[in-house]
Amino acid sequence: MNNNTIECKQLGKNFGALRALQNVSMQIPAGSVFGLLGPNGSGKTTTIRLMLGLLQPDAGSVSVFGLDPISQGDAVREQCGALLEHTGLYERLSAEDNLNFYGQIWHMPQRELQARMQELLGKLDLWDRRKELVGNWSRGMKQKLAVARAMLHQPKLVFLDEPTAGLDPVAAAALNNDLLKLVKDEQATIFLTTHNLSEAEKVCNLVGVLRKGQLIAFGGPHTLTQSTGNAVVDIFGQNLTASAILEKLRGLPHVQQVEAVDDHLVIELEGKTEPAEVIKTLVMNGAAVDEVRRRQADLEESFLKLMEEENA
Amino acid sequence: MLRDMWTISKKDIKEVLFSRGNKRGGLISILVVVGLIGVYFPLFSQDTWFTSPISVLNWAWMPIFMVTSLVTDSIAGERERHTLETLLASRVKDQAILLGKISAAVLYGWGLFMVSLLVGAITINIANWGGPLQFYPLGFFIACAGLSLLLCVFISTIGVFVSLRAPTARIAYQRLSLSMLALVMLPVILVQLLPKGSLAPMLASLETINLQLVFWILGIALLGLDTLFILAALARFKRTRLILE
Numbered sequence A: 001m002n003n004n005t006i007e008c009k010q011l012g013k014n015f016g017a018l019r020a021l022q023n024v025s026m027q028i029p030a031g032s033v034f035g036l037l038g039p040n041g042s043g044k045t046t047t048i049r050l051m052l053g054l055l056q057p058d059a060g061s062v063s064v065f066g067l068d069p070i071s072q073g074d075a076v077r078e079q080c081g082a083l084l085e086h087t088g089l090y091e092r093l094s095a096e097d098n099l100n101f102y103g104q105i106w107h108m109p110q111r112e113l114q115a116r117m118q119e120l121l122g123k124l125d126l127w128d129r130r131k132e133l134v135g136n137w138s139r140g141m142k143q144k145l146a147v148a149r150a151m152l153h154q155p156k157l158v159f160l161d162e163p164t165a166g167l168d169p170v171a172a173a174a175l176n177n178d179l180l181k182l183v184k185d186e187q188a189t190i191f192l193t194t195h196n197l198s199e200a201e202k203v204c205n206l207v208g209v210l211r212k213g214q215l216i217a218f219g220g221p222h223t224l225t226q227s228t229g230n231a232v233v234d235i236f237g238q239n240l241t242a243s244a245i246l247e248k249l250r251g252l253p254h255v256q257q258v259e260a261v262d263d264h265l266v267i268e269l270e271g272k273t274e275p276a277e278v279i280k281t282l283v284m285n286g287a288a289v290d291e292v293r294r295r296q297a298d299l300e301e302s303f304l305k306l307m308e309e310e311n312a
Numbered sequence B: 001m002l003r004d005m006w007t008i009s010k011k012d013i014k015e016v017l018f019s020r021g022n023k024r025g026g027l028i029s030i031l032v033v034v035g036l037i038g039v040y041f042p043l044f045s046q047d048t049w050f051t052s053p054i055s056v057l058n059w060a061w062m063p064i065f066m067v068t069s070l071v072t073d074s075i076a077g078e079r080e081r082h083t084l085e086t087l088l089a090s091r092v093k094d095q096a097i098l099l100g101k102i103s104a105a106v107l108y109g110w111g112l113f114m115v116s117l118l119v120g121a122i123t124i125n126i127a128n129w130g131g132p133l134q135f136y137p138l139g140f141f142i143a144c145a146g147l148s149l150l151l152c153v154f155i156s157t158i159g160v161f162v163s164l165r166a167p168t169a170r171i172a173y174q175r176l177s178l179s180m181l182a183l184v185m186l187p188v189i190l191v192q193l194l195p196k197g198s199l200a201p202m203l204a205s206l207e208t209i210n211l212q213l214v215f216w217i218l219g220i221a222l223l224g225l226d227t228l229f230i231l232a233a234l235a236r237f238k239r240t241r242l243i244l245e
Helices: A044-051 A073-078 A095-105 A110-123 A139-151 A169-186 A197-203 A221-227 A243-250 A276-284 A299-311 B002-017 B023-045 B054-058 B061-080 B084-088 B094-127 B138-165 B169-193 B199-207 B211-236 B239-244
Strands: A004-015 A018-029 A033-037 A059-064 A080-083 A157-161 A189-194 A206-211 A214-219 A231-238 A255-261 A264-269 A288-296
Touching: A004 A044, A004 A189, A018 A044, A018 A059, A018 A189, A018 A206, A033 A197, A044 A059, A044 A157, A044 A189, A073 A080, A080 A139, A095 A110, A095 A139, A095 B002, A110 A139, A139 A157, A139 A169, A169 A197, A189 A197, A231 A276, A243 A255, A243 A276, A276 A288, B002 B023, B002 B061, B002 B094, B023 B061, B023 B094, B061 B084, B061 B094, B061 B138, B061 B169, B084 B239, B094 B138, B094 B211, B138 B169, B138 B211
Parallel strands: A018 A214, A033 A189, A033 A206, A080 A157, A157 A189
Antiparallel strands: A004 A018, A004 A059, A206 A214, A231 A264, A231 A288, A255 A264
16 A cells, blocks of 8 residues: 555646646655645646545546545545635634534534644634634634634645735744644644745645646755756855956856845856856956855745746 | 534524624524514504414515525625635535535524514414413414425525526625515516406405415425425535536
């Protein structure tokens, strides 16, 4: 028996003439925190809907826990929790009523439901406000409550469709911390979609990149940053950003990109190229180099690189 | 499945009660209906409330119309507020969601009508304190209960189709209310169009009509329509289709 919670083979979905998803194949092992990255309209939400049996695929197949989400949808959804595109909260009801309703939907015994509500709302700092109408809450609080609802019945697989979308950075960071804490405690498989790459880098141990319905990269965040192959060099010093120097640097072989950021330079080098040639050019053109920091491109840079490559 | 239906019905009724931001607003609208049909009209009619029970039916439309607000809010409204997709992503079967929503509307409208009828009986007995205990003719009461139940199911199922096609809850409510109003007003308009002098003999023949037979015919017709519409609604209410809409 394999250890994959989700398996897609050549999965495809069309909406009329629009090919929303094409030939998507991936395997997500149990216990992973998987992040599906991609710009708006790349097919992230469609992928989740297919996995939950809310849409029927037009090509290929998807299995969740070894089950077909269309013909065995009830059995699949039984083991899943979901925070979809919208929070899906009943704003005219209190937070407690919302969780009570879903607890009854999941057939949780009343005592267990109360204990679980207290545990989750306590962890998310919402316990004291559980009697308030959700409609009066801030967006961040609603998102937290929606996360609690998705986790309520301790599902084996949790879908979170852009959980931090629309939140300010402080609220997003707080929710991410809460998510990490919950993931650690619950030991569930998490399927997360986002276009916030630093969030994915922090939270996920497996990522995939979707673009125009095609999966263009799949692997660990570290593998992904390496797969784009390029190294980034940060150079600090004096007289670095003169336009004549920037022109010379851009003309060097193996230099992909040169950017002046405040008082330093960020240079992207092809593959494993050493920055010696760059430093030599700088010094020969009158710049003083104080410090050179070589690093691997982060997920955001790798993602943008992937998008550019695809566009090209 | 019954348990899931009941859970959904309870939630839908609770949502309607809280639709004005607090429970008091919802309870006030219920009290207004019960106050009118259960207290004001019986006091106004006095003994004829029981002896000429047709007057009861004059006001039956009022709670039954409340079905329209609940059914459109629970389907078109839930879709508009983006809560339906999350419910569809849960373990509950399509049938349980649909039947739960129909049951909520029926329980609300029919329950309100039956409570109003019973409060009406209490009102008359209190008004005639010391006199013999009075109640509706049993056959009429049973017919009223049965027909109003079937009518509520009928309105709810029509409401499902209207809600599924309407972009917002407000539009769904307007369309359904207008259709129901047309259904109620049509006989009135037809009567107005009758040639002069033909109305009196018609009313005279109505007095001799076998009401029991009329109730049976109406009941069987409504039962047939309800069954047909529920089956059609079940065929229509599918997750994979609802998401695309």
